[in-house]
Amino acid sequence: MTSSSSSSSAFALDSFSYGKSLVRLLRVVRDPSNPKKQDVIEYTVQSLLTGPTLDTSYTEGDNTLVVPTDTQKNTIHYFAKTLDGPSVLCPEKFALELGNHFVKRYDHVTKCTIDVIAQKWSRIELDDGPHPHAFVRDGDEKRTVFVQTEKARVNGQDAVVCTQLKGGMKDLLVLKSSGSAFHSFWRDEFTTLKAVNDRIFSTSVECQYNFALPTGSLSEYLSSPTLPDFNAISSCVRKHTLRVFATHESASVQATLYLMCTEILGDAPTTDALVDVGYALPNKHYVPINLDWAKLDNLTETTAEVFHPQADPSGLIKAVVKRTGDGGAPKL
Numbered sequence: 001m002t003s004s005s006s007s008s009s010a011f012a013l014d015s016f017s018y019g020k021s022l023v024r025l026l027r028v029v030r031d032p033s034n035p036k037k038q039d040v041i042e043y044t045v046q047s048l049l050t051g052p053t054l055d056t057s058y059t060e061g062d063n064t065l066v067v068p069t070d071t072q073k074n075t076i077h078y079f080a081k082t083l084d085g086p087s088v089l090c091p092e093k094f095a096l097e098l099g100n101h102f103v104k105r106y107d108h109v110t111k112c113t114i115d116v117i118a119q120k121w122s123r124i125e126l127d128d129g130p131h132p133h134a135f136v137r138d139g140d141e142k143r144t145v146f147v148q149t150e151k152a153r154v155n156g157q158d159a160v161v162c163t164q165l166k167g168g169m170k171d172l173l174v175l176k177s178s179g180s181a182f183h184s185f186w187r188d189e190f191t192t193l194k195a196v197n198d199r200i201f202s203t204s205v206e207c208q209y210n211f212a213l214p215t216g217s218l219s220e221y222l223s224s225p226t227l228p229d230f231n232a233i234s235s236c237v238r239k240h241t242l243r244v245f246a247t248h249e250s251a252s253v254q255a256t257l258y259l260m261c262t263e264i265l266g267d268a269p270t271t272d273a274l275v276d277v278g279y280a281l282p283n284k285h286y287v288p289i290n291l292d293w294a295k296l297d298n299l300t301e302t303t304a305e306v307f308h309p310q311a312d313p314s315g316l317i318k319a320v321v322k323r324t325g326d327g328g329a330p331k332l
């Protein structure tokens with residue numbers, strides 16, 4: 001059936017949002033007392049707006065209320081330029097400022113989501129200390145932020161509130177060549193996997209954590225002295241992730257993942273602002289290469305030295321751990 005012959009009453013617009021993705025920017029922040037001492041951040045930002053009266057932009061081609069995606073991109077650039085150093089250098093604060101703006105500025109925009117991906121630019125360390133304005137991309141790892149903001153009534157007043165606030169990281173590639181086992185698993189007629197006491201464990205860490213949501217308006221939260229130290233929490237998550245990965249005598253990816261989460265949540269007070277921590281860990285397989293043809297033993301746990309990195313398939317182990325007292329059985 002062509003669209004012209006179908007009845008429009010058979011359809012209802014169910015959900016919609018629109019905005020700009022892949023808005024890339026680099027911001028330089030100069031130290032006022034020494035302009036050659038600088039910080040940089042490089043962000044890839046996405047904004048998505050929605051609101052009930054925007055439905056006619058889809059159903060009737062009515063653009064009257066459409067804040068163009070180009071305007072959203074300009075706004076992201078404007079905030080990157082005008083926010084002070086501490087706000088722009090922290091991706092959570094940057095995302096919250098944008099989410100607050102889009103919902104506050106436009107009466108008909110009732111909800112907004114902001115995604116920020118922060119690239120890694122580390123200061124170059126020289127023999128005589130850190131360089132004031134030279135940086136190195138020392139890894140693919142990125143810091144991630146997801147913010148959702150909405151219109152609401154707070155203490156009888158119109159306000160913008162934050163309904164989701166997530167930090168995280170992704171693309172942190174790690175490998176350990178020992179200290180990882182996998183045995184005693186379920187066996188049936190489909191099983192060919194051999195149990196191992198020692199194997200290579202490699203994963204590209206993706207981690208996401210939910211911050212406790214502000215109870216009042218977002219404007220109040222952003223100017224509050226008790227705002228969490230988002231940068232310190234990010235460093236803390238990274239530190240525990242790497243420490244647990246390196247030191248845990250791993251029974252499985254699952255067991256290491258769970259320990260990472262509990263170690264992070266247990267690191268009070270640094271992480272008291274977190275309500276949960278979750279990971280998605282691909283198990284990137286390395287398979288010993290058969291060198292029997294050369295009469296070289298390379299296939300046992302103790303003799304395997306040359307491995308084939310497998311592009312695919314990989315395992316994928318995911319879980320979220322929250323503090324107890326939140327109630328409820330695990331969501332499967």
Ligand SMILES: O=c1[nH]c(=O)c2[nH]c(=O)[nH]c2[nH]1
Pocket residue numbers: 182193251252253254283315
């Ligand atoms: O740590 C692991 N967990 C699994 O669930 C699994 N499954 C598998 O084949 N290898 C592994 N390794």
